[in-house]
Amino acid sequence: MAYKNVLKYSDVTPKADYMNRRQLMGGAAGLFAGMAMGPALGASKYSTDATPNTFEEISSYNNFYEFGTGKDDPARHAHQLTIDPWSVQIDGMVDKPGSYGLEDILKKVSQEERIYRFRCVEAWSMVIPWYGFELNQLLDMAGVQPGAKYVAFETLVRKEEMPGIRTVNVDWPYREGLRLDEAMHPLTIMATGIYDKPMPKQNGAPLRLVVPWKYGFKSIKSIVRVTLTDKQPLTTWNMLQPREYGFYSNVNPEVSHPRWSQATERTIGGGLFAKRKETLMFNGYEEEVAGLYSGMDLAKNF
Template sequence: MLIKKPEVIKSSEITDQSVYLKRRQFIRDSGLLGVGLVGSMVGLPWMKRSWAEAPAGARFGELVSSPFSSDEKLTDYQDATGYNNFYEFGTDKRDPEKHAREFAPRPWSVVVDGACEKPGSYDLEDFLRPHALEERIYRLRCVEAWSMVIPWVGFPLGAALKRFQPTSKAKYVAFETLYDPERMPGQQRRVLEWPYREGLRMDEAMHPLTILAVGMYGAELPNQNGAPLRLVVPWKYGFKSIKSIVRISFTEEQPASTWNQLQPAEYGFYSNVNPQVDHPRWSQKKERRIGDWLKQETLMFNGYGDQVASLYRGMDLKKYF
């Protein structure tokens, strides 16, 4: 397997039964809320067909549609789960599907710390228990012209963060991926500084479009897509949506983020989808949807400007890219 040095990596390449039963009981107890971009998507004819492509096991029950969901055609399930950026399992886009098959995302816990009143280490089911699940369909675009439309199952990040009572010092939220080279063989190579880190400004983190996802296509998250818990920030480039989260920290200062640290001139902290700000090595004005031959115009904020543009009012988005 070819391992590339950091300076030549493209962002497009970044691209026991008792436990299972316990999770199913949690879902029944929680009640499921599924979520449909501007306008309802309940009853769209392609929804049932697309969900049928997901595995038969580990599926969620009925889900209510989100008001934020897109009415665009879904990406094929096999494409969404077989073409991924997850360097913890390899740098080629086909590596995660191959090398994450034996990864066991249970048991799992999430550490919450920093500027909050209720820090601690939480078992995943305890971390999730207070929240209803929401199924949201978002358009996700990554740097260098490829994108997908995925029906995520999750809940607003803000609902989780409020539980831990962040203090007035909490200006940002930092996230960290599991670091375990034995379970994540890609971490045995220093292609990135491990563990993978990301961060959001507090108002970004609290926005209802920002979700913690636990599933996709009506089923649990596949390992290669960030099981068991990942971030989804649909108006930002894909590398902001950190996978397999084990730590959430409230900070007063802007936290470190992996790609911004590695190549600060190429990957800004904010990383909002902005077709007017080119990557130093390629244009970002157009994108290619996975499964399509032709490119299409990249939309500001990935098409979510009506929802999120106010977060950046008065900011120079070419400087704070």
């Protein structure tokens, strides 16, 4: 292999090794039923080859207002959160509504690593090696009924463990939503880990959404409820500032936030002299997702 200046996360484990390990894991999968968090099972075709941020960077700079509005508040306060046991209420227009235990969910889905670009609406970005499963697997598990058009999500509200619930002026719970076709898209995942570690609490443990072509706030954390509906659901940032945060919130360098440009982004980890980078349409996932919005005016449906 030719010398490469820029190491990728996938370079940590030589391909031959992880291919072998994959065979072993295949045998082990029956025993562990997918419960164990395996090492990277080879690169997904949806993963970027950009260099991921360090675990330290990803887990120390977060927006999770349930723990406070400062970037370091989540890392400081999220340890109080208990995430075991955890269950997700799936309801609305599904065949099998009910409370789904996280362990039971994880037994039935197949998880893999997805290295995604992550672009915050505040114009900073990271590259994050998520570990998780496609949301469509969870939705199939519950059985989406024909009339359903949207998926609504809610974050846990637990005053005793989340200091921001009392101090931050938001109509809790934190709410997010996707159109059903967005939710079913293979890029849309429910993440349970970062690198080979369980999801840090400040990043939305134990189960969070990741929609890589949308601004980060769409990727709702610590999910306790998923509702299938035929009406566009309310979403927290849209409720707070409808002029500034749309339901779609697709990454779009041409549509400015009313108070700042979205044309460029600061990459986290570049230090004090990090150069700004041009923001890509749909955060670089244009080829995969542009079709979802054909014929739509993206400046109106921002």
